Amino acid sequence: MDNGAKIAVEPRSRPVMHAALVDAVERAGATVTDLAEADAIVWADPAAADELVPVVAAAPNARWVQLPYAGIETMADKLDHDHLWTCGKGVYAPDCAEWIMAALLTAFRDMPTFARATSWPPQSGRNLLGAKLTVLGGGGLAESFLELIAPWGCEVTCVRRSPADVPGAHRTVATPDRFDAVSTADAVIVCLALTAETTGIVDRELLAAMPNDAWLINVGRGGHVRNDDLIAALDAGTIAGAVLDVTDPEPLPADHPLWTYDNVLITPHVGNTPEMGLPRLAERVEENVRRWIRGDELIGPVDVDAGY
Amino acid sequence: MDNGAKIAVEPRSRPVMHAALVDAVERAGATVTDLAEADAIVWADPAAADELVPVVAAAPNARWVQLPYAGIETMADKLDHDHLWTCGKGVYAPDCAEWIMAALLTAFRDMPTFARATSWPPQSGRNLLGAKLTVLGGGGLAESFLELIAPWGCEVTCVRRSPADVPGAHRTVATPDRFDAVSTADAVIVCLALTAETTGIVDRELLAAMPNDAWLINVGRGGHVRNDDLIAALDAGTIAGAVLDVTDPEPLPADHPLWTYDNVLITPHVGNTPEMGLPRLAERVEENVRRWIRGDELIGPVDVDAGY
Numbered sequence: 093m094d095n096g097a098k099i100a101v102e103p104r105s106r107p108v109m110h111a112a113l114v115d116a117v118e119r120a121g122a123t124v125t126d127l128a129e130a131d132a133i134v135w136a137d138p139a140a141a142d143e144l145v146p147v148v149a150a151a152p153n154a155r156w157v158q159l160p161y162a163g164i165e166t167m168a169d170k171l172d173h174d175h176l177w178t179c180g181k182g183v184y185a186p187d188c189a190e191w192i193m194a195a196l197l198t199a200f201r202d203m204p205t206f207a208r209a210t211s212w213p214p215q216s217g218r219n220l221l222g223a224k225l226t227v228l229g230g231g232g233l234a235e236s237f238l239e240l241i242a243p244w245g246c247e248v249t250c251v252r253r254s255p256a257d258v259p260g261a262h263r264t265v266a267t268p269d270r271f272d273a274v275s276t277a278d279a280v281i282v283c284l285a286l287t288a289e290t291t292g293i294v295d296r297e298l299l300a301a302m303p304n305d306a307w308l309i310n311v312g313r314g315g316h317v318r319n320d321d322l323i324a325a326l327d328a329g330t331i332a333g334a335v336l337d338v339t340d341p342e343p344l345p346a347d348h349p350l351w352t353y354d355n356v357l358i359t360p361h362v363g364n365t366p367e368m369g370l371p372r373l374a375e376r377v378e379e380n381v382r383r384w385i386r387g388d389e390l391i392g393p394v395d396v397d398a399g400y
Numbered sequence: 401m402d403n404g405a406k407i408a409v410e411p412r413s414r415p416v417m418h419a420a421l422v423d424a425v426e427r428a429g430a431t432v433t434d435l436a437e438a439d440a441i442v443w444a445d446p447a448a449a450d451e452l453v454p455v456v457a458a459a460p461n462a463r464w465v466q467l468p469y470a471g472i473e474t475m476a477d478k479l480d481h482d483h484l485w486t487c488g489k490g491v492y493a494p495d496c497a498e499w500i501m502a503a504l505l506t507a508f509r510d511m512p513t514f515a516r517a518t519s520w521p522p523q524s525g526r527n528l529l530g531a532k533l534t535v536l537g538g539g540g541l542a543e544s545f546l547e548l549i550a551p552w553g554c555e556v557t558c559v560r561r562s563p564a565d566v567p568g569a570h571r572t573v574a575t576p577d578r579f580d581a582v583s584t585a586d587a588v589i590v591c592l593a594l595t596a597e598t599t600g601i602v603d604r605e606l607l608a609a610m611p612n613d614a615w616l617i618n619v620g621r622g623g624h625v626r627n628d629d630l631i632a633a634l635d636a637g638t639i640a641g642a643v644l645d646v647t648d649p650e651p652l653p654a655d656h657p658l659w660t661y662d663n664v665l666i667t668p669h670v671g672n673t674p675e676m677g678l679p680r681l682a683e684r685v686e687e688n689v690r691r692w693i694r695g696d697e698l699i700g701p702v703d704v705d706a707g708y
Contacts, residue, residue: 190529190552194505198515201502206667207512210659212651217670221498239551244498343520351518359514362525 097122097385100130100154102147103137109160109370110136116374120381127151132384134158134377141166148175156390158380160373162233163313165286168399181392181400182232183376187364188311188337189236192281195335195357196220199279199307204357218278220244226251226274228293229283229312230258237283249273253289271301279307285400286313294318299325307332311363314340319350326353337363405430405693408438408462410455411445417468417678418444424682428689435459440692442466442685449474456483464698466688468681470541471621473594476707489700489708490540491684495672496619497544500589503643503665504528507587507615512665528552534559534582536601537591537620538566545591557581561597579609587615593708594621602626607633613640619671622648627658634661645671 099122101114113136114124127133127150135144138161148157159167159179171177198204201217222245227234230252238248238260249265250258251273257264265273270293274280280302284290294308294317302308308331310317319340325331333355339348342361350356364372380390394400407430412418421444422432435441435458443452446469456465467475467487479485506512509525530553535542538560546556546568557573558566559581565572573581578601582588588610592598602616602625610616616639618625627648633639641663647656650669658664672680688698702708 186529187527190505190527191509193501194509194511197498197502198506198509198511201499201667201670203502203506203511203665203667204515207506207515207665209666211654212666213668215668215670215673217673217676219495219498219676221494243548243550346519357511357515358517358520359509359511360521360523362509362523365523365525368525368527 095121095385097131097381098125098129099123099132099134099381099384100125100127100151101134101136102127103135103140103143105137105140109366109373112370112374113377116378117381120378121385122381127154130154132156132158132381134381135160138166141170144170156384158377158390159394163285164394164400165313165315168287171394171396173396176390177394177396178380178390178392179394179400180373180376181394183372183392184364184369185232185236187368187372188233188283189240191337191359191363192237192283192309192311193240195309195311195337195359196225196279196281196307198357199309199333199335204354208354220246222246223278224276225249225279225281226277227258227261227281227283228270228290228316229281229285230254230256230261230264231283231285233283233311234258235260237281249277270298274298274302274306277302277306279309281309282312282316284312284316286315287399291315292318294322296321296324299331302331304330305332308334308336310334310336310338312338314338314342323349326356333357335359337361403429403693405439405689406433406437407431407440407442407689407692408433408435408459409442409444410435411443411448411451413445413448417674417681420678420682421685424686425689428686429693430689435462438462440464440466440689442689443468446474449478452478464692466685466698467702471593472702472708473621473623476595479702479704481704484698485702485704486688486698486700487702487708488681488684489702491680491700492672492677493540493544495676495680496541496591497548499645499667499671500545500591500617500619501548503617503619503645503667504533504587504589504615506665507617507641507643512662516662528554530554531586532584533557533587533589534585535566535569535589535591536578536598536624537589537593538562538564538569538572539591539593541591541619542566543568545589557585578606582606582610582614585610585614587617589617590620590624592620592624594623595707599623600626602630604629604632607639610639612638615640616642616644618642618644618646620646622646622650631657634664641665643667645669 156176226249250261251270335357464484534557558569559578643665
């Protein structure tokens, strides 16, 4: 079946990802072509942001570019209004939501202490059941997390830019009300995209507004947290601790002070691993190529001005 | 209001528990009396099994004894058919179900490795989302666990003595079919009461039937697992590892070989901690005393012959 759709899958710097996305495009019924002929591009290397502008320029007929990954902050300033841009928004949400649950339960149930023990430790731990949680962010990740936490009977407050209620949340408040929203939380969970507005949102003021026994959970980007302010809060004992799947920089250097706290658990950006993510990204690409062929609305459009 | 119900709360060896249960009895409207006058006994020290027979004998009018805790294996051989016995069955189920979720996510997401890391480790971890889980047990704890895991899209098989389907399970099979039931599992979760039939149920044969990448999770009792067989399976690499909230003996001595495995996480019987459990037990006692006064059926009756 030749439906006429010609899609370039570029660059080729990640052979496994490239092959999986070529398969996805072909499964959807399109033809994989070179850039000169392509009317759309599937971007196949999240790390190759520097090549984006010249590669897209080499495809004069391309009207749509599918980016991988949900967080596109390394590419956001390279997008123009001449193309339709889509990204992996929502693709990785279930995996990252699962990581949030793992982080909360690991922290609340003192698993790091037990993992380091070499003899029977004292009993400790607290319930996630019925806890008060504040989520910074109201997108697909927050929604996936709310689905997983639903049976726990938690009181979840979402803080977001837009005033629309997040489905499943107990209440949704606007960003300026974030200090009040974290003031009674047992945990504060960062699920935001990294933009100029959200960079450093977890600062001294927000950390000070959190109860002393509240955990900070970051599955957004390292840039959401001001490291110096976090370290000051840890030293002062004004938060319970932090579980960080993202850090600034990444990888976090071995001599960074955040490695020295027993109540800081750092995981190496595994909210979704490549093994978990590639099949999900391939499914999204296949679905979007099918929609492109049919002329339907694509999933995961990027708001070029907002940068996510 | 004197409704005539006279209840002894004994022994007094745990003052905090004793005080909380006295309050619960009085909130329900009964009078707390000594044993000679009591027509029921609320047992207030789970560790004092040796005193059970003489204390009950000192209360000639007592017809009902409320035992604390869900697992009563230390008392099971001391129960008679002259009294109605109830226990904390189901009281601790939500907390223990939460611990199971914490154990599964800690194991699947490699949290112990990350907790021990002092520099950026390699990415690792797998999804609990969509996993195949086999639960040994079909009681209140299994049901609570099934409620929490519901949004994960897992395929859960329950193995139980009775043929009745466990609500929320994908399938329920009888105990003799346990080997087949664990053969495709990503994790096997022990949620059983400890009886003559279930002691040592996790033995060489069951461990051998598990896939090499399957986790063993024990929140039942230490006696469900044959330690030597578990150690042999760990040495042979025929299971992924184990998360154990209960061990035989407890506390597990510091020189026990199970402390030496990176893929064994031992937690000190914290499925439900005293802080989590006492308010829940007090609620149950209050409810059962109200029922006793009204002549209604009590919650958590013990099957004296079955021993749980």
